[in-house]
Amino acid sequence: xxxxxxxxxxxxTLPSDKMRKAIASAELGDDxxxxxxxxxxxxxxxxxxxxxxxTILVPxxxxxxxxxxLAHCDRGTExxxxxxxxxxxxEGGGISAFGGIHSRQLPNEDDGTISIEKIRASxxxxxxxxxxxxxxxxxxxxxxxFGTPLSMEYINSVANIAIENGIKLHIDGARIFNAxxxxxxxxxxxxxxxxxxxxxxxxxxxxxxxxxVCGSKEFIxxxxxxxxxxxxxxxxxxxxxxxxxxxxxxxxxxxAEDHKNARLLAEGVSQIYGLTIDLEKVQTNIIxxxxxxxxxxxxxxxxxxxxxxxxxFETNPNIFRMVTHYGVTNKDVLITLNAFTExxx
Ligand SMILES: Cc1ncc(COP(=O)(O)O)c(C=O)c1O
Numbered sequence: 001x002x003x004x005x006x007x008x009x010x011x012x013t014l015p016s017d018k019m020r021k022a023i024a025s026a027e028l029g030d031d032x033x034x035x036x037x038x039x040x041x042x043x044x045x046x047x048x049x050x051x052x053x054x055t056i057l058v059p060x061x062x063x064x065x066x067x068x069x070l071a072h073c074d075r076g077t078e079x080x081x082x083x084x085x086x087x088x089x090x091e092g093g094g095i096s097a098f099g100g101i102h103s104r105q106l107p108n109e110d111d112g113t114i115s116i117e118k119i120r121a122s123x124x125x126x127x128x129x130x131x132x133x134x135x136x137x138x139x140x141x142x143x144x145x146f147g148t149p150l151s152m153e154y155i156n157s158v159a160n161i162a163i164e165n166g167i168k169l170h171i172d173g174a175r176i177f178n179a180x181x182x183x184x185x186x187x188x189x190x191x192x193x194x195x196x197x198x199x200x201x202x203x204x205x206x207x208x209x210x211x212x213v214c215g216s217k218e219f220i221x222x223x224x225x226x227x228x229x230x231x232x233x234x235x236x237x238x239x240x241x242x243x244x245x246x247x248x249x250x251x252x253x254x255x256a257e258d259h260k261n262a263r264l265l266a267e268g269v270s271q272i273y274g275l276t277i278d279l280e281k282v283q284t285n286i287i288x289x290x291x292x293x294x295x296x297x298x299x300x301x302x303x304x305x306x307x308x309x310x311x312x313f314e315t316n317p318n319i320f321r322m323v324t325h326y327g328v329t330n331k332d333v334l335i336t337l338n339a340f341t342e343x344x345x
Contacts, residue, residue: 005332007312010175010258010285010325013206019243026242030235031057032228038238042245046212049248050197051188054220055212057241059232061086061174064198064211066094067226069135071219072168072195075100077134080122082108084144086172087137098230102131110281112142112150116157123165135168136161140190141175141182144315146278147286147323149179152190159193171197174211178204178284181255195219201240204255204285205247206326210240254326258285261324261333268337274344285325291318293344301343308339 006012015023029035039057046055058064065087073079079095081088083105087095095101104122106114124130136158140150155171162169171191173179176199180187191197196215201207213223227233234240266282266289269275274293281288291298298314305312312322324333 002309003332005310005328005336007310007322007324007328007336010203010323013202013204013325013327015206015208015243016246019207019246022242022246023239026238028236028238031237032233032235036236036238036241038245039241042241042248043212045245045248046214049187050191050199050214052191052197052214052216054217055214056220056223056227057234057237057244058198058211058213058227059209059234060202061172061198061200061211062091062094063227063230063232064213065091065137065170065172066098067223067230067232068170068196068198068213068215069095069101069137070099070226071222072170073099073101073134076102076131078102078104078124078131079135079137080104080106080114080119080133081137082106082112082114082139082142084108084142085137085139086143086174087139089144104133108142108145110145110148112139112145112148113154114138116161119158119161123161123167133165133167135170137170137172139172139174140179141284141286143174143286146281146288147175147178147284148281149182149283151183152185155190156193162195163193168195169193170195173197174200174203175284177251178255178259181252182259182284201244201247204258204325205244205251206254207243207247208240210244212244255285258324258326258328259283261285261328261330262287264330265322265324265333265336268333269340272337272340272344275340285323287322287324288315289320289322291320296343304343305339308342310336310339
């Protein structure tokens with residue numbers, strides 16, 4: 001059977017043979033008692049990489065964001081976030097459902113930023129009618145905004161607003177290492193002035209499960225309590241951490257390769273009649289492109305490509321997303337482009 005080229009997401013990555021071996025031989029203990037030495041090693045390594053006092057392994061990016069925001073915001077207070085952020089769109093409204101936290105949704109620009117002026121103007125003044133602003137959340141890279149990396153300068157400008165107003169800054173860094181590779185700035189520098197960051201081991205980093213939340217010791221203490229309350233206290237979680245350790249070691253090389261493949265794919269798409277793409281927006285491993293044809297509809301294009309073994313999503317009518325990752329090789333990109341050419345000719 002021909003290989004399926006799965007460009008739906010970098011979450012589809014499967015653990016490598018090396019990871020499976022590391023999982024099989026991992027030293028384990030009870031992580032709720034903080035006695036799993038493999039988890040402890042992963043958390044220590046993550047703390048070094050992110051330059052934060054403490055970190056904690058959680059089951060998913062969604063739980064990492066939720067447990068972090070619950071730690072930063074009291075019930076009835078407000079968090080400023082982007083209207084295209086993952087937390088706003090795809091986390092089940094968890095911050096309001098479980099935390100009673102009010103979201104102040106500001107427009108995300110195409111590059112994933114939120115206007116500095118709009119953030120500043122949205123910080124609540126002291127008034128009995130208003131909820132209190134307790135935090136700001138940014139996403140880096142920004143999934144729904146073309147996978148764009150947020151620059152260190154932009155993050156620091158938002159951090160200054162947070163400091164001036166005595167509120168917290170959280171980063172949903174599910175793909176922070178993609179940002180780091182694309183910008184040529186290490187992750188530690190990118191998050192130096194933020195209070196907390198969550199990153200995912202299970203996306204481009206290819207581990208099967210897990211995300212890590214990073215911040216001060218006091219903050220991580222509260223996140224640990226939140227993780228337990230949310231049912232995310234895992235026992236012999238070293239089987240996950242063992243794979244995560246390998247992810248952290250191989251991150252940069254693999255992600256750079258994924259970005260190269262995304263660029264090749266995007267440039268190829270730009271040459272195909274009936275497909276449209278803004279090449280300048282392709283900076284990491286996420287590509288959005290459009291269909292401009294009277295001969296084929298979006299769902300027909302998806303089905304025709306699927307029959308040729310290539311999978312991706314239509315995110316809006318005639319707008320599609322493809323994501324490269326370690327399961328997609330240079331050769332797979334060429335096969336994908338050939339399939340597009342055949343269908344669109
Ligand atoms: C930017 C971003 N944040 C958070 C998440 C949530 O991660 P998880 O699927 O592990 O809950 C995702 C998942 O795709 C994401 O893209």
